[in-house]
Amino acid sequence: MIPSAIKELDSALNKVRSEMINQMNKAGAKIGGGETKVLTTEARLASTARNTIASKGHKPAPLSHYKHKDGWPDLAKKKNDSATNDVLKYYVIASFSQKANIEAKLYKPGARVGWKRIIDQKKPYKSGAYWADKMPINGTAWRFDYAVKSDWSKNGIFVALDRIPTIAELEKLNIVVPKNWQGLKVWEGQVAEQLDLEKMQGSGLLLAGGEKQLYIDFGHPDNQPIRQYIENMVKIQKTNWNDAILPKKLEDTVAYLAAREKAQKTVQQGQVARGVSATGRANTKHEQSKAN
Structure with a gap:
């Protein structure tokens, strides 16, 4: 069972990242590959984090x-x-x-x-x-x-x-x-x-x-x-x-969340790959049983 404090932090960090990305998108920032232009001020970051x-x-x-x-x-x-x-x-x-x-x-x-x-x-x-x-x-x-x-x-x-x-x-x-x-x-x-x-x-x-x-x-x-x-x-x-x-600076909160999100996606992709592989093996065995 996940302790309630960890659940709250997990939910809060997701909200922080979502809101910050939203703010940066509105400001014309490019999130992802290439150069990232972060236009969000520390004050706005603080306001967002404070309310999560x-x-x-x-x-x-x-x-x-x-x-x-x-x-x-x-x-x-x-x-x-x-x-x-x-x-x-x-x-x-x-x-x-x-x-x-x-x-x-x-x-x-x-x-x-x-x-x-x-x-x-x-x-x-x-x-x-x-x-x-x-x-x-x-x-x-x-x-x-x-x-x-x-x-x-x-x-x-x-x-x-x-x-x-x-x-x-x-x-x-x-x-x-x-x-x-x-x-x-x-x-x-x-x-x-x-x-x-x-x-x-x-x-x-x-x-x-x-x-x-x-x-x-x-x-x-x-x-x-x-x-x-x-x-x-x-x-x-x-x-x-x-x-x-916790992250040392407001902007580090965003980097922390980005790294965490990437790690989660890697785990999810691995789970999907294993699921596809297992399904493939099951279908092959089913076809073989039908042939016999």
Whole structure:
């Protein structure tokens, strides 16, 4: 069975190619052999790619969607004051979907969690802020369901936190634990959608999001013991995914689709040839049986 994320990508890429060819034909471009005159601008390519995957409604949460809880890291303080709008300004809050609440959760010492963090092997930050509550089934699902822009991560490796260590386990590792420590303080919600485009670099496809997201501020005093534990004790593992990389540029999306279409036609022609061959052999045997 083909995972739904792969089906969506397959359908989306077909739409992108069809629409782009249509645009170029209208502009008088010649598609196929010989010189190809591509008159479509990057802006039009971006518009086309952006609309090929339907939004699931996971728009970025506004500041008003966030309800702070005393004792937890304040997400409203995670901001870029030079940003031109609230989505860019309150970037952590905006990474959550407005379709679900952003909830404060406490995970006590000894609690089993099974969390995963997918990492770019060139930037192996084990104790980063964003985590998933399960391992994505493949790279395509990770890229689209967790809305990870190509510019943010190429994946390759991951870390797993299976349980929250106890105070005794932390102290045995010489990790300082705050007095009256109750556990790890986490913010949870659903992933907001993202457009896979940064400074006109990226596939231009909509990454629909919607999966569960955990945000852990390891700079918070109550979370620092777990940060040290992850850095010292959690091992890096390989994802072994080969389906997480999208085209790097908008125009590369077209080339990618063209190559994919050619490969599909080759497979189809082979299937037809085998079918004709099998039919020919069957007819020959039938004629021979009639002659006998």
